[in-house]
Amino acid sequence: MTLKPKITNRTQISGTYIRIIKMALKQKLLLVFGVITIFGAAGFQLWIPILLGSSVDIAMDVFSAENADVSDQLIFSGVLLLISSIMRGIFTMAYNYSGESIGQHIGYELRLLYYQKLQKLSFSYHSHIHTGDLITRGILDIEGVSMFVRTAVLRSIYLVVLIGTGTYLVLSADLVLGIISLSFVPFAGWRATAARLQLRSSWFALQEKLSILSKVMDENLGGIRVVRSFASKTHEMDKFDRASEEALTIANNQVQIKSKNVSLIGISFLTAMGLVLWVGGLKVINGSITIGELTTFLAFMSILQAPVRMLGMMVNAFARGAASGGRLFSVLDMSSDIEDSQGSTKLTITKGVLKFKEVHFGYEGEHTLNGVTFEVKPGHVVGIVGPPGSGKSTIAHLIPRFYDPSSGAITIDGQNIKDVTLDSLRHAVSVVEQDSFMFTASIDHNVAYGNPWAEDLDVETAARNTQMYQYISRLPNKFSTMIGERGVSLSGGQRQRLSIARSILLNPKIIIFDDSTSSVDAATEQKIRVALQEISRDRTSIIISHRLSSLMHADEILFIEKGKIIERGNHNKLINNNGKYAELYKLQIRPDDKNKSEKIKNER
Amino acid sequence: MNVEDSTPGSIPPKASIRRSSTISEDIFGSAYDHKVVKRFTGYLSPYRKLIIFSMLTVLLFSVTAVLLPLIVKYTIDSALVAGVENTKILTICVTLFFTTIALNFVGNYLQELIIGRIGERVLIQLRRSMFEHLQRVSLSFMDKTQVGSMMSRLQGDVGALQEFLHTITVGVGDIILILGVVLTLFFLDWRLALMMIGVVPALLLIRVIWLPFARKAFIRSRVTASIVSGSLAENINGIRAVQGLTREKVNYSLFDILAHDNLAAQNKAARFGVIMMPIVDTLTGIALAVIIFGGGLLVSKGNLEVGVMVAFMLYVQRFFDPIRQLTMHYSIFQRAMAAGERIFEVIDVPIEVKNKPNAVTLKNIDGSIEFKNVTFGYVPDEPILTNISFKVEPGETVALVGPTGSGKTSITSLTHRFYDVWEGEVFVGGKNVKDVTQSSLSQQVGMVLQEPFLFTGTVIENIRYVNVDCPLSEVVEAAKAVGAHNFICQLPDGYDSMLEQRGGNISLGQRQLLSFARAIVANTKILILDEATASVDSYTEMLIQDALSKLLKGRTGMVIAHRLATIRSADRIIVLQDGKIIETGTHDELVTTNGLYSHMYSLNYSSFDDIPDDLIKEVTREWREGIT
Known part of the structure; x- marks a missing residue:
């Protein structure tokens, strides 16, 4: 699993573009409409300089030839010009809107695809990818692809049509003047492209520095008591200054790149204009063109100025589109390693007998479970205890298939959980995690998270059974109170109790704490x-805890170490065994005996 | 209905997903706030000369830009028109043209460069003074403030002011350009100029009507986008709960609604964006038609030079852009004023705890702590501590015990002078904490907090923290002393291993040990320790207990203790309730006195935090009744 796929491969880049274009092709109507209107926009745009030039000539010709219907001709030109301006506006609006709309639809579609994909990907994927990274992809990369479609796809067609037709027109009108008036285009295009690429790469560097800076500030404010108690103001200001000076250097460099290129593009255009004026002027003097034609060239150059500046933006959109698309598709193409197997059936629960048979589990060379076998009978409680990293939580995560064992089998009422549908399995099995996530929603919506069709009474009962009812009913909005940023903040214990409520509301056959x-x-x-x-007397339960008082009453207690069950039995049996469990018990119930704690520590 | 019967697409009654936006809607604020602008220009004053210079470059750029069509006009009229053809004049004109564009280039380059650089510099200055101020304001202010909202001021709001600075210069350039063009047009031909400028009010009127609607649509589009992002982020953060509770289908349907809202809002915003195109083009078209007809007629009658007509055509292009730009700036101004207000609000927070002018340096002290009749609280008239007096002898370890809200944390904060007392005095090493410098006090009083806070950086950087020159050997020694050496060596790069933000890649217990090592390196005479309440497994617990005794050896210790083991090993226990000291003595003494402590102890919890509140209340009541 690569976090940042390096997209240097050309075929990969074009592959990304092709996929994006294919998505755009689904919006056939808008696309066809967009392309047609592009021709209209470019056509009327190019007509304007011609009309301007000819009207100058009309005015001049009349001046010399003393023709009578000059005002008719001028009115005619003026009306044509007004019409072509309006048409240019309408067509430009139309193609821009199609581009926007197509891009937005693609963004919408990608958002849904991405959301769906993330919900399907397994825990092992999620635990190995930084959540921040996934969120960034879902926000910035989708925006990057959408922006590419919105600003670059149709607009590049427009540019090709405009510059292509324009080139043909000016070159056929006057070869030399045509070449001169277009001479700035390659230079300006080159500078715009180069500047954008330079800015892009330094943009990433700047973002990195800025994120260091914001980390410095964020940690300082979050840990302000540490900062104060160590009197580390100077130290912290040094960190801040270092980070901001580094960011400033890059930012200044960016300003330099921008100023240089903006002014270079400006002067290249103006130089070409000066040359047109000069050479065109000479041509007017020797009579080979009219003043009107010279005006046409000058006006033509003004309309080229804006699209050439746009080039830089488009190069940026292209680069961002490829990078964003690549990152996005790498997630969308990921196959989840936990899926319904072929021919999987619904889990049918008869009694609720859970069995682990020689279960092994390893991830990336680390073995966390080495042959675990046990059985939980309906209505029974199994307790699991052991040192950190012994594999307790792995057992919990294997039952609802958050992960699959590398070998061995887990069965529920004789059915291998690999052969049943995920939905039916996860409805039957519920894991209550230590640090359960509470969503930004009201308390009742959080409790009913697994079954949003639940009745109010069920939610209340679940809250009662987890000793939360009293607290909730004292809140001003009771069960409608929001949790999270704009609502109440719950203590760790309260969150844990709500998450137990959330699970028991589902009335699962098997529950794992x-x-x-x-x-x-x-x-x-x-x-x-x-x-x-x-x-629920007939519920199958597993309790994992490092606090023995939580599981002392269990029907069977498993002591796990290094992925193996090393002691098993009920509390009394294990105490009489005088093994690890007994030691841990003595340590926890009366933690004053220094010798015993020394002994346990030495054994570790 | 059961979950399994549900079809994707139907929205159940008790289902919702996060739909709050992080974008503040400063739509209706004022666009000019004299106070904010005045404060802001204060930050610009060190660059006064540069700014004046850059305004000159803006002027140079704009004036040369206005001159160019004028030169074209003179070229046509004095060198090209039939009858006056003159190559020499043409050459002069073209030379003039090239000189002007050279100046234009210089002006363009310098204005962008200088303004850009000043903007970046001011941005950093502003952020720095805000950040530095936050290092000095009282902790009671920091307690009330959320880190997130402060960060958005340090970043977003400062950025808005930078944008404002840039906009002002661009705006000044635009205004000069418009004025220049208008003046030139009237200079060339007042009749044509009047006709052409006639369309400007129409454009302005349309913009003024359009702007509020468009801005609303743009903001709506941004807000819906941020809702979608927030919802996606929450789903990723809570993915385990989503999958564990099989909420995928319902969430997908709910998310679809949000994404669709966003699509609709974006589409609406796009419509508002593109609608201006034909409007501006129509007005440009009218202006051009006026020039062609009116100008053409005048030219044909010999009342106007043809060059003027051409110049007008060239001016039309540069006339509408700046006007369109200027109306856009309004919302940037609004945002900047709101941002400025928020920034200066922080910078203006008074600093409550200050060094006295004649504050002395606290040095070579014996390590005693003494509270004399101290009364203190955070809210006026609601004292947390009332008339507290006690003394901790050098080298002694005292455990502070008591229910939540009894004032334990306040005592430790006052020892460090995070706040000033209302009444009474606090002495450290025999000196009143108000009479010594804050930094020297910190060098004598160390603190280990309940939540071990680590910074992004390597393990060694975290242990050294302020003492950046501490040799490696000492760091290792400290780590060994607290039993952190072993796990540090098992990290991929040992002492040079990077810790993720807030030490996310190591366990809570390990973070605690590192914060102990940090305190050892800081080597203060007095150590204040707030024991962690969060439950760690018994094995780590043992390591921590061991480390604790090493940490306190040879120092004066004041421990907010929760675990019985910690409390028992203290030299003396101070039991607090409702801001008063109710018992003091060793464990063995207190157990026999039949006070609150012995009652709590008899409940048989291994940690006092495990005792439920109502049970504590009950015990306290019984105990009080017992006294009377």
Whole structure:
């Protein structure tokens, strides 16, 4: 899995463009409309300088030949000019709008595809990719592709048509003047392109420096008490100054690139104009062209000025489109390693017997489970305890297939969980995590997260059973109170209790508590346990915890170390065993015995 | 209805996804705020000369730009028109033209460069003074403020002011350009000029009507986009819960609604954006038609030189752009004023805790702490501590124990003079903390916080922190002392391993050990320690307990203790309740006195934090009743 695929390969880049264009092709009507209007826009745009020139000649010819219907001719030219201006405006509007619209539709489509893909990708994908990176792709890269379509695809057709037709027109009118008046185009195009590419690469460097700077500020403000207690103001200001000076250097460099190129493009255009004036002037003097024709050339150059400046923007859009598209498609093309297998059936629960048979699990060379076998009978509780990193949580994550074991089998009522549909499995199995995510929504919506069709009464009962009802009913908006940025902030223990409520609302056949009461005080935990036992006597439960009081009552307790079960039995049996469990028990219940803690530590 | 019956697309009654926007809508603010502009220009004053110079370059650029069509006019009329053909004059005119564009180039380059650089510099100055101020304002201000909103002021708002600076110069250039063109047009031919300028009010009127609607549509498009982004981000952050609770289909339907809203809003904004194109083109067309007809007629009658007509045609092109630009600037001004207000609001926060003018340096102290009749609170009339007096002898370790809100944290904050007391005095090493410099106080009083806070950087940088010159050997020694050496060596690059933001790539227990090592390197006489409440596993817990005793060795210690083990090993325990000291003594003494402590101890929790609040209340009541 590569985080930042380097797109240097040409075929890859063109492949990305082709895919984007293919998406654009789906908007056939808009696309056809856009291309047709482009021709209109370019045509009327080019007609304007010709009309301007000819009207100068009309006015002049009349001056010398004393023709009578001069005002008729001028009115005619004026009306034509007005019409072509209006038409140019309308067509320009039309093709710009088609481009915008196509790009926005593609953005919309990509957003949905991306969202859907992320929801499908497995935990192993999500735990190996930085969330910030995924969010950036979903925001900036989709915008990058959409912007490319909006600003670059149709506009490049427009530019080709405009400059192509324009070139033909001026060259056929006067070869020398035509060449001179177009001479600035390659230079300006080159400078615009080069500047954009330079700015782009330094933009990334600048972003990097700015993100260092914002990290410095963010950490300083977040850790302001540390900063104050170490009296590290000078140290922190040094960090700030260093980061901002570095950013300033790059920013200044960017200003330099911009100023240089903006002024160079400006003077290249003006130089060509000066040359047209000079050579054209000579031609007017020797009579080979009229003043009107010279005007046409000058006016033609003015209309070329804007699109040539646009080139830089388009180069940027092209580059960003390729990079963004590449990154985006690499996510969209990712296949999830956890999917419904072919011919998978719905899980049918008869009793709720969960079995692990010789289950191994490893990820990237690290073995976290080395042959784990156990069985949980319906209505029974199995407790799992062990040192950090022993593989406790892995067991929890394998049951709803957040990961698949590398070997061995996990069955529920005799059905291998690999052969049943994910949806039916995850409806039957619920894992309550230690640090459950609460969404920016009201409390009842959070509790009903897994079953948004739940009745109010069910939500309330779940809250009662997790000892949250009293707290919630004291809030001004009760169950409608928002959680998160603009709502109440819950303590760790309250969040854990809500996430238990969320799971029991689903009434799952198998429930796994993965250290999910670590921040709940012991007495409240006891109350929750009693409530849960009463409402579901036939539920299969697994409790993982490093606090022994949470799982002492279990029907069977597994002590796990290095991915293996090294002790098993109920509490009394394990205490009598006088093994690791017993030691841990003594340590936790009365942590004053220094010798015992020394002993356990030495054994580790 | 059951979840399984649901078809994708139907929205269940109790389902919602995040739909809040991070974009503030400063739409209706004023575009000019004298106070903000005055403060802001204060930051520009060091660059006064440069700014005057850059205004001259703007002037040079604009004036030369206005001159060019005029030169074309003279070229045509004095060298090209039938009867006056003159190659020499043509050469002179063209030379003049090239000289002008050379000046134009210089003006263009310098204006962009100077203004751009000043803008970047001012941006940094402004951000720096805001950041520096935040290092000095009282912690009670920082406690009230969210880091996120402060960051958006430091970044977004400062950026808005930079944009403002740039816009002003561009705007000045545009105004000079418009004025120059208008003057030139009237100078060339007042009749034509009047006719042409006639369309300007129409353009302005249309823009003024269009602008509020368009801005609303643009903002709506940005807001919906930020809602979509926020919703996507939340789904990624909570992906485990989403998948675990099989909410994929419902969320997809909900997200589709948001994405569709955004699409509609963007489309509307696009329509507002493109609608101006035919309008401006129509007005340009009218102006051109006027020139052709009116100008042409005058030329044909010999009342106007043909060069004037050509010059008018060239001017039309540069006339409408700046006008269109200027109306656009209005919203940038509005944003800048709102941003400026927010920035100066921070810079104006008064600094409460200051060094006295004759503050002395705290040096070679014995390490004692003494509180004499201290009363203190955060909100007026709501004291947290009332008339507290106690003394901690040099080298002694004192545990502060008591229920939440009893004033433990306030005592530690006052020792460090994060705040000033309302009444009474706090002495460190026999000196009143108000009479010594804050930095020297910090060098004597170290602090380890409940939440171990690490900075992005390597392990060694984090242990050294302020003491950047501390030799490696000392760092290793400190790490060994607190038992962090082993896990550090197991990290990929040992002491040079990078810690992610806030130490995200190591466990909570390990972060705690590193913060202990940091305190050892800082080597202060007095150490204040707020023990972590978050539960870590028993193994790490043991490591931490060991480290703690090493850390406190040879120092005066004041520990906000939660764990029984920590409390028991203290030399003395101070039990606080409701801002008063109710008991003090060693563990063995207190257990026998039948006070609050012994009651809490008898509840048999291994940590006082595990005791539920109502149980504590009950015990306290019983205990109080017992006294009376």
